[in-house]
Amino acid sequence: MTIGFQGYVHSESWTFNNPGISYIGFSPQYTSGQSQHIELKFRTRQPNGLLFHHYLLPFDKNKFPLLYHYELYAEIRKGYLRVGHQVNQYSQLLTLGQGLNDDQWHSLSWDLDSSDGLMSVQLDNETKSLSLEVYGWGSGKEILKWSQLPSIISFGATNKSESQEFFYFIGCLADLKYSREDGILIAIPIQKISGVTQGCSDLCTGSNPCQNGGRCINMYTTTKCDCFGTNYEGSKCENKEILFSVADYFVTRLHTGPNRQTESCSCSPKSVGLLVDLSEANII
Numbered sequence: 001m002t003i004g005f006q007g008y009v010h011s012e013s014w015t016f017n018n019p020g021i022s023y024i025g026f027s028p029q030y031t032s033g034q035s036q037h038i039e040l041k042f043r044t045r046q047p048n049g050l051l052f053h054h055y056l057l058p059f060d061k062n063k064f065p066l067l068y069h070y071e072l073y074a075e076i077r078k079g080y081l082r083v084g085h086q087v088n089q090y091s092q093l094l095t096l097g098q099g100l101n102d103d104q105w106h107s108l109s110w111d112l113d114s115s116d117g118l119m120s121v122q123l124d125n126e127t128k129s130l131s132l133e134v135y136g137w138g139s140g141k142e143i144l145k146w147s148q149l150p151s152i153i154s155f156g157a158t159n160k161s162e163s164q165e166f167f168y169f170i171g172c173l174a175d176l177k178y179s180r181e182d183g184i185l186i187a188i189p190i191q192k193i194s195g196v197t198q199g200c201s202d203l204c205t206g207s208n209p210c211q212n213g214g215r216c217i218n219m220y221t222t223t224k225c226d227c228f229g230t231n232y233e234g235s236k237c238e239n240k241e242i243l244f245s246v247a248d249y250f251v252t253r254l255h256t257g258p259n260r261q262t263e264s265c266s267c268s269p270k271s272v273g274l275l276v277d278l279s280e281a282n283i284i
Helices: none
Strands: 013-016 023-026 036-043 049-056 070-077 080-087 090-096 106-113 118-123 126-131 151-155 171-179 185-187 192-194 196-198 215-218 223-226 244-246 249-255 262-267
Touching (some): 090 126
Antiparallel strands (some): 036 106, 049 151, 070 080, 106 118, 215 223
């Protein structure tokens, strides 16, 4: 058992911090007509990243003349979860959550009932379901003979060159599980692994690179310093914030977000206000 930072306890976790290299994959042993289930936990500060991707390896097209495209994926896109399923021309999408790049642990559970084509996704305490059209109109159950179709489920990145474009995942994945051919949920049997480290790494552990009370932020590939409230600035909060007067105004710097750029704020002792330049989206 491994203990991840911020107190989360899990059986297995991995840090993905080598974009384009970090990858875990395996070939699921599915039977024809089997219902499918995938579970995992994730945490990241990035608004975009691929969680998992299920795709086909080259197969005998003479045996499957009606099958020309299949993929299943779950990704974080602009901070929310997108789960897509496509067989041939039948493509459907579910979206859940928001602000998932908060560097907190989130749980994802994906289910497909092959008897009626109902796909269900649970993200933390939110659940959504939809009936896949390919099972109703496209003969999906007859087309997808999984006992004869080789496939890969990959995590964090994909090797499928002709798939849609995905962002590499940067952060931690934990408790990767799937339901095997007898329906029992097990830890995935990792067959391919590259550029990941075991455990969920916190680069802020140990000596704080931030000075003068700055808060260290773990970006998984590097660290950043949050200088808010310290009266210091700079990449490591090493520079004293400037406060000086010009005529009847005091001029100081105003920080505006977690990846803070410094902007100017002018205050008069007779009237206090902020002018907003909407064209540049800056506070002046």
